Amino acid sequence: MISLVVNGEARHVDVPEDVPLLWVLREELGLTGTKFGCGMALCGACTVHLEGSPVRSCVVPVGEVRGKKVLTIEGLGAEALSAIQRAWIAENVPQCGYCQSGQVMSATALLRARPAPTDEDIDAVLSANLCRCGTYVRIRRAVKRAAAELAGEPPPKDRP
Amino acid sequence: MTGSATRRDLLRIGAAVGGALVLELVLPGCSAAIRPIPPGAGPGDFVPNAWIRVTPEDRVVFTLDRVEMGQGTMTSHAQLVAEELAVKPEALVIVLADADRAYDNPALGLQMTGGSSSVKASFLPLRRAAATAREMLRAAAARRWAVPIDGCAAEDGAIVHAATGRRARYGELCAQAAHEAVPADVTLRPAAELRVIGTSVARLDARSKVDGSAIYGIDVKVPGLCTAVVLRPPVLGATLVRFDGGLARTQPGVVDIVAIPQGVAVVAERYWQARRAAASVQVVWSEGEAWIDSDALRASYLARAARPATAARSDGDAEGAERKAARVLTATYELPYLAHAPLEPQNATASVTEHRCEVWAPTQSPGLAKEVAHRVTGLPYEAIVIHQTLLGGGFGRRLAQDYVEEAVEVSRRVRRPVKVLFSREDEMRHSQYRPMAVSVLRGGLDAGGAIVSWHHRVVTQSILAQSTPDYGALLPDGTPMAVKLATVRAVAAVVGGNGVPDPSSVEGAATVAYAIPNLRVELASVAHAVPVGPWRSVGYSHTVFAVESFFDELALAAGKDPFLLRRELLARAPRERAVLELCAARAGWGGPLPAGRGRGIAQAKAFGTACAHVAEVSVERGQIKIHRFVSAIDCGTVVNPGLVRAQVESAIAFGLSAALKQEITLRGGRVVQGNFHEFEPLRLHEMPEVEVHLVPSDAPPSGVGEPGVPAVAPAVANAVFAAVGRRLRVLPLARALALPQVPG
Numbered sequence: 011m012i013s014l015v016v017n018g019e020a021r022h023v024d025v026p027e028d029v030p031l032l033w034v035l036r037e038e039l040g041l042t043g044t045k046f047g048c049g050m051a052l053c054g055a056c057t058v059h060l061e062g063s064p065v066r067s068c069v070v071p072v073g074e075v076r077g078k079k080v081l082t083i084e085g086l087g088a089e090a091l092s093a094i095q096r097a098w099i100a101e102n103v104p105q106c107g108y109c110q111s112g113q114v115m116s117a118t119a120l121l122r123a124r125p126a127p128t129d130e131d132i133d134a135v136l137s138a139n140l141c142r143c144g145t146y147v148r149i150r151r152a153v154k155r156a157a158a159e160l161a162g163e164p165p166p167k168d169r170p
Numbered sequence: 171m172t173g174s175a176t177r178r179d180l181l182r183i184g185a186a187v188g189g190a191l192v193l194e195l196v197l198p199g200c201s202a203a204i205r206p207i208p209p210g211a212g213p214g215d216f217v218p219n220a221w222i223r224v225t226p227e228d229r230v231v232f233t234l235d236r237v238e239m240g241q242g243t244m245t246s247h248a249q250l251v252a253e254e255l256a257v258k259p260e261a262l263v264i265v266l267a268d269a270d271r272a273y274d275n276p277a278l279g280l281q282m283t284g285g286s287s288s289v290k291a292s293f294l295p296l297r298r299a300a301a302t303a304r305e306m307l308r309a310a311a312a313r314r315w316a317v318p319i320d321g322c323a324a325e326d327g328a329i330v331h332a333a334t335g336r337r338a339r340y341g342e343l344c345a346q347a348a349h350e351a352v353p354a355d356v357t358l359r360p361a362a363e364l365r366v367i368g369t370s371v372a373r374l375d376a377r378s379k380v381d382g383s384a385i386y387g388i389d390v391k392v393p394g395l396c397t398a399v400v401l402r403p404p405v406l407g408a409t410l411v412r413f414d415g416g417l418a419r420t421q422p423g424v425v426d427i428v429a430i431p432q433g434v435a436v437v438a439e440r441y442w443q444a445r446r447a448a449a450s451v452q453v454v455w456s457e458g459e460a461w462i463d464s465d466a467l468r469a470s471y472l473a474r475a476a477r478p479a480t481a482a483r484s485d486g487d488a489e490g491a492e493r494k495a496a497r498v499l500t501a502t503y504e505l506p507y508l509a510h511a512p513l514e515p516q517n518a519t520a521s522v523t524e525h526r527c528e529v530w531a532p533t534q535s536p537g538l539a540k541e542v543a544h545r546v547t548g549l550p551y552e553a554i555v556i557h558q559t560l561l562g563g564g565f566g567r568r569l570a571q572d573y574v575e576e577a578v579e580v581s582r583r584v585r586r587p588v589k590v591l592f593s594r595e596d597e598m599r600h601s602q603y604r605p606m607a608v609s610v611l612r613g614g615l616d617a618g619g620a621i622v623s624w625h626h627r628v629v630t631q632s633i634l635a636q637s638t639p640d641y642g643a644l645l646p647d648g649t650p651m652a653v654k655l656a657t658v659r660a661v662a663a664v665v666g667g668n669g670v671p672d673p674s675s676v677e678g679a680a681t682v683a684y685a686i687p688n689l690r691v692e693l694a695s696v697a698h699a700v701p702v703g704p705w706r707s708v709g710y711s712h713t714v715f716a717v718e719s720f721f722d723e724l725a726l727a728a729g730k731d732p733f734l735l736r737r738e739l740l741a742r743a744p745r746e747r748a749v750l751e752l753c754a755a756r757a758g759w760g761g762p763l764p765a766g767r768g769r770g771i772a773q774a775k776a777f778g779t780a781c782a783h784v785a786e787v788s789v790e791r792g793q794i795k796i797h798r799f800v801s802a803i804d805c806g807t808v809v810n811p812g813l814v815r816a817q818v819e820s821a822i823a824f825g826l827s828a829a830l831k832q833e834i835t836l837r838g839g840r841v842v843q844g845n846f847h848e849f850e851p852l853r854l855h856e857m858p859e860v861e862v863h864l865v866p867s868d869a870p871p872s873g874v875g876e877p878g879v880p881a882v883a884p885a886v887a888n889a890v891f892a893a894v895g896r897r898l899r900v901l902p903l904a905r906a907l908a909l910p911q912v913p914g
Binding site: 047049053095102111148 | 812
């Protein structure tokens, strides 16, 4: 039995240590907001926070998470949507939406590390998250909008 | 019920959908077929047609019959209903339609979302359906209050009678409305009075897609569900010889290991258990078509391009004019196979019992899914229920139903609800690819530099010939299987041979709008075992790269500006011309650029919509960098400008992925690429700045999902030439750039 803390709640799962955290979240705990895209940490759709840092849950063996804190998309906005989530809605970022849980989790970690990210910061972190619908222009805008909101500034002006 | 409708009846239904009287059409013996009750309908509900339901609790339920795969149908179609029913779009309860012939797409003949047809095909029918409901609610209120109907207006989910100040919510009028006569004709809101259509309503699915609650096919949960992974033949055309699952069977959670027509299914309680057990299944496959190799195919296509082929269009006398031309240019363009690579791997969930089959699938065609389930189980149509889920990307890949077929087959065998889930490698290697294509163009210029002849020969596989068996589902439901197969084979023979060219192989080439007096387009369809299918913008995705690149080559050879020459030769194509002009103006065509940068322009009309791009690029250390894209689009009447812009942004990213770096190659009959490091979509740092401009129009709406894709690659190639003087005629451009430079 492996114990971990998911979205603030103690959970216990009876699986081998080397099962990827992604499948424990999805199949054992029923948290399907975290998505499977590649299984090789190439697309970022499975991004969750482990002890506050973004990880690709498809390559993290659950044994390494024993006793640790995991935050998933379901936990992020459980009480109220976060600034990132609100900005994502305001900029109409999602299309098919399949990658967006991972995008939101990565962007959340970015803003925590860099509250006023430059374009280079955004490139460096969010280029690891693929979006096949190509919502990148809006992702960039939404990150800046959320950063502005958190800094108490008005949202950046819309472009044509 | 549904299944017993004949083709002629279905056509009548189709016509009726256009006339908003779906519910009044009664077919002998199968009236229920055209009056499906959306899931959860209660006895007190007002259900005027297949799309609208009002409950006594005042919930207005809209059944969405076009899948939501990112293109925004959930929002745009809700707007169409909201406009005529006088409710706020966000007040609608949106339900995804199960498979039912009432939801056949009038543009495609079955329940399918594709061909950039969703807004175009639903624009009037959905509005009429909503207006019908509105009129019946007005009539109900007028009867209740004993006032003339003219004084009863629909406003924000209620009928109001201004003269007496009376007001009734739609929910309060349900019981009466259900008994009102269906109006023979309804008046739609005049264009000048539209309040919802034409506005950028925020996406109604955005919230569920940022909080993790949106349910895709992969997320479907059913009691007793197990998961299957399928081992499929690694070589094209190979089949299962034998397998040994003895060791795998002893692994934790394994339910069963069964041979199915597609390969070997390893079924376990959990996906990770099935995936692990699959690694220890010993499988022997037949040799298959191991000769298939991309380089060999390319060589054979180039050889085929040297011989005459079937004319798909012939204006004037291209060959005669070419003989008299002062100069003739020739160029060959090559494009690879491409995968769709939607981020959600293919999957489907099925629960098959002796008497019933229920499927949950992220499919672009619930209608085809139903036909497939019927074929696999032999169950009558009325015993089959197909539920759609959200799609984690479609791009044409989910028009095929292989994942549905597998899930139904496995569930039938193990008698449990089963979800079949592809790995990324399964997804990449077992697909229906955008066909490889070779285009050879010859253009004649007269002494003054005018284009006097244009000859374009396309060599590619016919998607229609290969996928026709799937479209056998289009035949009448009662048709015996033998007749269906014979018909399908006959169609395939005509299309695939050199009889009638497959229009989807030459669209974009045969539809060139430039005023060139002598123009000939030929198609050589080649047939072999590489599976091909529609990929976002289908034939345009390869032909337009050749056409728009070659047009640039001719213009520059004639000493003319590529934009001005396009503009001149589009004199008789006013919509294309207006789009081109707007795009060039907003991009500052001809204006100064930072050192090392070049601009390229390209345009195409596809799916009824004209779209042009200007790309700004530079080449730095052997890498193409895209700085900026300026685009213009004319898609007729716009339902939601924000969604149109988003689709063009998406098309640019999708088009750039293919233009710059993606290709599927084959070695020894196997697809080489398996995961995103080998077939990489564009990443955020590679995305240029984008500006999208909409041409105002009151023409009927046309497509938006695909038309932005075709002109992306040629705009980039033309810009690369402008920047560094190298003409790249091979996609992906990264590979072309690495090839040795050939003069000319």
